[in-house]
Amino acid sequence: MTTTPALVPLAQPRIRIPRSAKPGEVIEIRTLIEHPMESGIRGRQEGAAPRDMLTRLVVRMGGETVFAADLGNGTAANPYHVFFLRMERTSDLEFTWTDERGRVARATARVQVG
Amino acid sequence: MAGARRRGLLLGLVALPAGIAWAQEAPGLEAAMQGVIAGRPVEEAGIALRLPAQAENGGQVPLTVAVESPMTAADHVVAIHVFATRNPTPGVAVFHLSPALGRAEVQTRIRLAEDQRVVALAVLNDGRIRRAAAETRVATGGCLG
Structure with missing residues (x-):
């Protein structure tokens, strides 16, 4: 093949996060992004689906990671992550997913503390 | 689904070397785990790995890793490594944590090819390693699609 199909953008991620918190409160954050996470190994006998993987999710608070x-082959399709964050002050959060072809999906959220 | 499994079984019998490889732990598993442990002592306490004992769909198996830690600058978890010991490639994910999290717990969903043991290794900021393992039986493997 001499041409490669145009890359479709990554899906818009979904974030579930409280809008406000008390100082020092530990909040729960849930993230989901639709993505096939094709390892290139699955169904090898019947004509493999080509590899297509998200490799990394980074969460920054006030610019700091x-x-x-780091997502490996064992991460399921439509990567879902739950983690916790201690809120000391009102903060802007940025969530970034990156795939192996350099595509990026972003989401942002602000948590009001006080 | 049953047809696909039967076909996979037959192919497994024909392709003997692949069949043997699948009966053992994933290639590179031991090296990958030793790469994290790096000769340091391993504690089997202060960490919980939660998986269902029986997973209907190996393509979406919920997993929780929780490490007992105050998550302060002086004492926190820096990384959690998850390995699926009998997947074709054992690496599931590496989570990088920071004291800002306040709680050393991560949940995700993983893909398991067959019945197997899953291992979580937590690395603490002072270099200590904690390990937990859990067995899951898988009704439909996560690699069949």
Whole structure:
């Protein structure tokens, strides 16, 4: 093949996060992004689906990385993650998913503390 | 679904080397785990790995890892590594934690090819390692699609 199909953008991620918290409160954050997470191994005998994997999720609070995940073949399709965050002050959060072809999906959220 | 499983079984019998490889732990598993442990002592306490004992769908198996930690600058978990010991490739994910989290717990959903043991290794900021393992029986493997 001499041409490669145009890359479709990654799906818009979904974030579930409280809008407000008390100072020092530990909040629960849930994230989900629709993605096939094709390892290129699955169904090898019957004509493999080509590899198509998200590799990394990075969560920043006020610009500083607070949580990250390197996703391997064993991460299920439509990656879902739950983690916790201690809120000391009102903060802006940024969630970034990156795939092996350099595509990026972003989501942001603000948690009001006080 | 049953047809696909039967076909997989027959192919497994024909392709003997692959069949043997699948009966054992994943290639590279031991090296990957030793790469994390790096000769340090391993504690089997202060960490919980939760998986269903029986998973209907190996493609979406819920997993929780929780480590007992105050998550302070002086004492916190820096990483959690998850390995599926009998997947074709054992690496599930590596989570990088920071004291800002306040709680060393991560939940996700994983893919399991067959019945197997899943291992979680937590690395603490002072270099200590904690390990937990859990067995799951898988009705439909997560690699069949």
